[in-house]
Amino acid sequence: MSQESIYVTQPVLPELAEFIPYLEQIWKNKILTNCGPLHQQLEKELCEYLGVDYISLFNNGTIALVTALQALGLEQGEVITTPYTFVATAHSIVWNKLTPVFVDIDPQTSNIDPVKVEQAITDKTVAILPVHCYGIPCDVEVLQNIATKHNLKLIYDAAHAFGVRYQGQSLLNYGDLSVMSFHATKVFNTFEGGAIVCHSVEMKQRIDRLKNFGIVNESIIDDISLNGKLSEVHAALGLLQLKSIDSTLLARKKIDEMYRNGLAGISGIYCIKRPSLEKDNYSYFPIVISKPYPLRRDELFEKLKLNGIFARKYFYPIMTDLAIYKEYQSDTPEAKLLSEGVLCLPLYPNLSLDSVQKIIDLIKDN
């Protein structure tokens, strides 16, 4: 019996034929990178689509995170962040020779708990780096008040938050900087890619210098920084992806609804709630497995796998349980509990509703 494997995600791609004219343009004008015309056009179109003032494109979200911390002039001290995230969040802090301080999450939202943030502030704290986990907005007003009161920088890891609108504006407008990822697994992809959203032309110019080795002009180099530029081929894909983003989000919404209805009422299966947003991106479908559901999380994960369904334990393990972050350990029981019960189900525009039903049935039938 053959069955096609279903993975937790599958990248959206335009028709190859639509991509060719962009490649022909690149071959013709011989501009491959260094903020060429397609790069500039994508920055402009993203600003319009997302409703933000300034965007600086990057070759990936991780380099963008590293550069965001550098752009704010954070050279030493503690950065308060969440342990319930992808490793790049924490790595970006340590790469900047800053000290990550992991505080616990609010299990309802999976986002950092502002009360715990404020408790963790010391005279060494320089910044807060929360994650809009699964695209669910952090408690942005409260976090901004804390940052303002204690004179701290506030940088959002918005890798999951593409397109989300909150309180009448882009979620990316909150904080000093927001960092996006356009990795193949994300809602909007440019093969690999990322971006920083900022709020002034001076900051954009600084970020643009930092992503280009710190070069100011032919004879002046003012910073020791990385090469974070997005190539023209990547930018071209972004321009095409943007044309279909609304249908991408609509397809995701339908699958989210089907899971939510189909899994409602199974005891021990909890679908993490999404707040009602002006615009959501349905970037993940995390469920939490607990008693009285007859299988433990890992058992359900294995059962799905035997049926060709590759769900993902996202996020597991948490940062504070990784040996590499041993010296930054702290007690974050809510994050640990969630990471031990969570499973992200397959969710991508090309996933058929029959497959969604099959996954629901497999979870139900125990």
Ligand SMILES: *Cc1c(COP(=O)(O)O)cnc(C)c1O
């Ligand atoms: C994907 C992701 C990143 C890293 O982005 P890349 O573009 O893969 O470097 C950072 N933080 C979070 C929360 C992510 O999910």
